[in-house]
Amino acid sequence: MNDVTDDSISVKIHESYLQKIGKVSLGEINSWNNSMNYMYKVLNTPTIPDDVGVAIEYKVPTTSRRIDFMLTGLDEKDQYSVVIVELKQWSTINKVESLDGLVETVINKRLGKHAHPSYQAYTYARLISDYNESVQNESISLYPCAYLHNYIREEDDPLTDVIYENWISEAPVFTKGDALKLRSFISTYIKKSDRKRSLYLIDHGKIKPSKSLQDSLLKMLEGNEEFLMIDEQKVAYEVALLMAKKAQTTDRKQVLIIEGGPGTGKSVLAINLLVRLTAQDMVCQYVTKNSAPREVYTKRLQQGYKKTVINNLFKSSGIYYGALPNEIDVLIVDEAHRLNEKSGLFKNKGENQVMEIIRAAKCSIFFIDEYQKISMQDVGSKEEIKRFSQLYNAEIVEIELESQFRCNGSDGYLAWLDDVLELRETANADGFDLQYDFKIFDDPNELRDEILEKNQVNNKARMLAGYCWDWKKDGKSNPEIHDIYIEEYQFSASWNLNNTQTWAIDPESVEQVGCIHTSQGLEFDYVGVIIGEDLRYIDGKIVTDPFKRAKTDKSLSGFKSLYKKDKDEALRIADQIIKNTYRTLLTRGMQGCYIYCVDPYLKEYFTKRLSRQKSIIYPVPKEKLYAVAEGRVSYHVNSKRDANNN
Structure with a gap:
């Protein structure tokens, strides 16, 4: 509060930010000046002790996200208590009815869809509670909220529309003129100083999935036939589990490349690995460039659970440029052929997504089909994965899957299609x-x-x-x-x-x-x-x-x-x-x-x-004729073609 008074708060945040995170835009510096003045008003009361813990721009482990403002202390029962405040400069929003938890607003002169502030604050709290062992063991309570200090609320306001009721109930939203209400919210949970103890516990806590998260995921997968594995999938699954376990006990990175065309069950295998490795106390994330597979598999997997229970397991490929080396136990990269070099909206962040994923994870599992590169920005290839694996002295294993599910298990159709499209000559040119x-x-x-x-x-x-x-x-x-x-x-x-x-x-x-x-x-x-x-x-x-x-x-x-x-x-x-x-x-x-x-x-x-x-004649296989002759099975014709030819 003294730093706000003498106008040095943004300078001090900036100095620390440069040291711990990196460069920052002028717009963000201005937002610190603005937001910290509003937080000063909120905290300017004897009901909130002067020596409570404060964290600004706190990086959420295993993600590229940062929490704007955290206050830590003790509640009335002397239990650790943390209030998370998501700060926003927004002054207007539109509601988005068709997409859960999203609003529309202008950021950097661009109108776009963004997470509702309450949803955002709640997911940050959930992420810390799901992955921080200290929070789980020390019974640290987390209380998220959002503060839009420039936003003037109106009657029938879109920010608090009924469609966001679930998220606002988890993380209340405060707007311009609500400084006293936010103060009351904070003082309800923080009564005295904890001498920064809970901040220390959170910052030094072991990162591992909580037991409740593991149990939830296993229940979601049980009985879900969409995610059953067979044959070669099971082999690849066991190899992947072995390599992931090995990566946790040795200093050498592990890289598994699983190659397979359409219908080889790559995504089913990836989801099974995500659930099983999380259940084995590993921090594991499912990664794709496209958002569609992430959203669809999240919805199919959740089966009545809150989306946020598993939402943090599914990530974009463009978030690892700021990750620390070996920060994550296992990254499962589906559609690895779609990886790009640069990340960010303007393709100006990071160096190479393949490299950044291998650097960030102890074990990287890449699912790839190079015939599915569909953009000039796609750089994912086996050669590229191997090149960066060797750069980090990783152990490399390759597995190839054959078609089982897609196109009625017909490798013939896939080969015929390749021939028809003149992608490659195949033995199935005729059918x-x-x-x-x-x-x-x-x-x-x-x-x-x-x-x-x-x-x-x-x-x-x-x-x-x-x-x-x-x-x-x-x-x-x-x-x-x-x-x-x-x-x-x-x-x-x-x-x-x-x-x-x-x-x-x-x-x-x-x-x-x-x-x-x-x-x-x-x-x-x-x-x-x-x-x-x-x-x-x-x-x-x-x-x-x-x-x-x-x-x-x-x-x-x-x-x-x-x-x-x-x-x-x-x-x-x-x-x-x-x-x-x-x-x-x-x-x-x-x-x-x-x-x-x-x-x-x-x-x-x-x-x-x-x-x-x-026009091709398909004779009945000899082994089937023998079986029919011996009375072991009966043979049923599938079409007039079979009836005429056999």
Whole structure:
């Protein structure tokens, strides 16, 4: 308080911040000056002792997040008590009804979605209680709240709307004019000084998952058939557990590279490892670049539990540039082929996400499929992982998974598709197992009708499309405006507009169309894929056209500048990205894939390739004939083709 009085508070915070964290913007320095003056008003009372503990910009362990303001002391029963205050400079917000715990506000002159301050404060408290052994053993109570000292509350205010009631009940929100109310909140829990003891305990506490978190996760996984493992998954699972355990008892980092195409169950394996390693007292996080898989698996896993119980286990790949070496026991990186070099909104933070993950973790597990690189910024590769692993003298193990689930277990379909898209020549040029339901539609409306019908079974059918149509901003406010329009068939549809986080499982989203960014890393029973003008068939060859991509698509960011310097290299990279994109979209369906091609010649090409496959004779395997002859099994024909040929 004396430092606020003589205007030195921001200078002192800045000096310590530079030493412990790094550079800081002028805007943040100004926010310290502003916020600390308001906290002075709150604390200027004899009811709160002068020598309570204070922490400013406290870094939350295992994350890149910082708590704005913490006060520590003893309550009326002489128990350790900590008040967490999330400080905000915001003066206006809009509520967001479709996304839990989010609001819309302007930060740095940009309107965007951000966590509600109460949600943010509560999750910080939850994170500390779930991962700090001292907090668990010493019975340190945490009381989060939020203080928006520039915000003037109005009647029917969006900040305190009923949709945020759950979070406000966990972390009360105070606004301009509420200094006395916040003072009362603090003085309720902090009656006397603890001589900074609880701050010391928190800062020096061993970082490990709490027993309650472990038990919650195990209960979530029990009986959840979506996360059952079989065959090679189990082998990779046991190897990963062994390497993670070894990393905790030796000084040498462990790096496991698990390679597998669509349908190899990489994500199922990753979730099982996340739960099991957490249950073994390891700090473990599931990492992806795309938010869609994180949000979907969080929702599927929670099954009635509060989202915050597991929310802190799922992280973006762009947060580890500030992590300390070996700060985290295990990082499980799904879709590692999507990792970038730089992080941050403006791609100006960190050096290389692959390196930062290996540096931050004692054990790193990378799930990778290099045929699913779909952006010019994707740098994740086995070679890159090995290079940085060797830099840190890590022990490297590689495992390859084979297809089991996707496309009815048909490796033949995957190989056929690679051949059809001219990604690589395969032995399946002429066909695949007909158990997989692959259809070509003349009319996109018929494709949509088929997907709507399939979705009625269990909400696992969705439409997808190549990113050849702009994502129109005004489509959010006007449902009559559609993004995708095919004039010949009077077909219109919109990209998944309002619920991008869990579009893949929200029942009402079946009418919307997903793009590569909201479907990669997820799977459905059936997908209907609209192939745009960026993939065509000309003069007997599959041809890609990057200039037909929507201008709102960031996958080809940097293409035009590279095109000016090296036309051939730019086209080569774009060709690979476009083909990989459609390979990914066309392998999202486990039981079937339906397609509509904007280019009529591409449709003819797919039709010819499919007719070649249908003309193949598949004889009954000898071992099955012997079994039938001996009366051990009966053989049932699957189609007229089988009946005629056998």
